[in-house]
Amino acid sequence: MTTHIVPIGFHAKQVYTPVTRYGGEKIIFITSEPKDSKSKKSVEDALMQAKKIAEESLSIKYEILKLKDNYDFSERMEILSKLFEKESEIIVNLTGGPKFDSFLLYITALKHWQKVKEIVYVREDIGELVILPKFIYSGSLTDFELEMLRTINETPISTNELADKLGKQLPQILRYLNQLEEKGLVISEKNSKERKIRIAYKMEI
DSSP states (O other): OEEEEEEOSSOOGGGHHHHHHHOOSEEEEEEEOOSSHHHHHHHHHHHHHHHHIIIIISOOEEEEEEEOSSOOHHHHHHHHHHHHHHOSEEEEEOSSSOHHHHHHHHHHHHHTTTTEEEEEEEETTTTEEEEEOOBOOGGGSOHHHHHHHHHHTTSOEEHHHHHHHHTOOHHHHHHHHHHHHHTTSEEEEEOSSOEEEEESSOOBO
8 A cells, every 4th residue: 555645835736746656545644733824824725735636636535644833853753753654655755845844754764764665856847756865774774784785786696796795605695685685675586597686776875
């Protein structure tokens, strides 16, 4: 199930393009309620427009997550992390929301990179979808796993070649490769002679 997570500020047009590109079963709109009445009215109007796009143009269900109007980084990170943990596959749309919310969403997406299919930004002037890089959250990997990923470096390599380059025994290499494959970071391609390994998708390590 693909879920789109979209911050809503003063605009809502950005909701449309990623859903039509990737499909999906649900959108979660994230809003912060401003303190001044003029900004509050603008956010409410944008949220109403976003809900209308979801219901009438995309025929997709939606949920709304309202955050406090504060800059408590830890509190918001905890709320967003719990949100990500509940979903299976996520498209993060960083367009249109308050800068602080979008920044926190990006950090949260990197932390939960295994669940994030894409991080996108919509150029509203031309409707172009920009794919943002997913940097590996190194806290979830060992130093040796990071070294292995850098060695593979998008070029298919055999397990024997990898063991030689890293100066390790083949059984140890295979154990770590299995872990990386379970995390969705590498893909193994087997034939009758050898097992080739390549990076699963373009990433920054």
